[in-house]
Amino acid sequence: MSQNKYIGGLEESVLIAVHALGSDAYGVSIHNKLHDVNRRLSIGSLYVTLGRLEEKGYISSMEGEATEERGGRAKRYFKLTGNGIRALSDAEMVRAGLLDGYGGLVPWKA
């Protein structure tokens, strides 16, 4: 069970990316997905975040196949656990609650 239920902004982004990628969620695809939305983090820091999420019990990992372009090294696939889905929906609810009735930074555009 998780020790700390709070998830930070980066952790939330990584959880969303893992959830969106489904069965193809591994280091490079998660990195590219985050890069597309201007979350430019290194592979090392991505694995620090993934390790933290795994420790909290929000994601689980399994070893994948090794390919030639990876220099014969194996992939590690990630998927969301029940706790992860719950944490993500909680974070979504918090955000929805905060945004309820919020007109945005430019009110006439809302």
Place this chain on the structure above:
Amino acid sequence: MESLTSLLSAIGALAVLVLLGRETIRGLVKELRLLFAELRMKHIEAQLRKLLSPNEPTSLWSIFTQSSTAFVEVIKEMIYATMSIVESLLGLFSFGRIHRMRKFKVVKRKTKHLPPSSAQLLMRFTIKPSDQEVIFGDMNEIFNIMVKQNGPGWARAWYVWHAIRSSTAQLVAKLWKWGVFAYIAEFIRKIASGA
């Protein structure tokens, strides 16, 4: 007749070298340099043997000249060794182009670009062993994509930059886990409160 034969054979040899190309000539020069280095070593060995042999009639002047020649040769060897180290280091950053010559046959490796070994070494020291295999694999995959899209120079620069960033992130995570930051914060708090 003999001179004509030797002239024809020389022209033939020159034509073969031109046909084989610049890399072959470069390789040949390298081989010759190695051969000369070997010969020089043999010369030094002979000189030293002469110097140290008890049967040779020795004078002070001969000892001085022989030892100075040996000394100069040793210095020369040291310069050559430094030059070859610099050469090999430059080869390390030559964007994966490795030219080799084995018995006058050039083996050219053009398509295989490798990530910088210095950056890999840095990551070996900083990234935790359980994550190394996966992180190296991911970095290699992105590196190979970048080589095709942006060229090997850009890909290598990207690799080095990301190796530094990844190592820093992993080190900070380790320090955080060991409670180093909490200890520093406690220390600052103590100083601020005057305890």
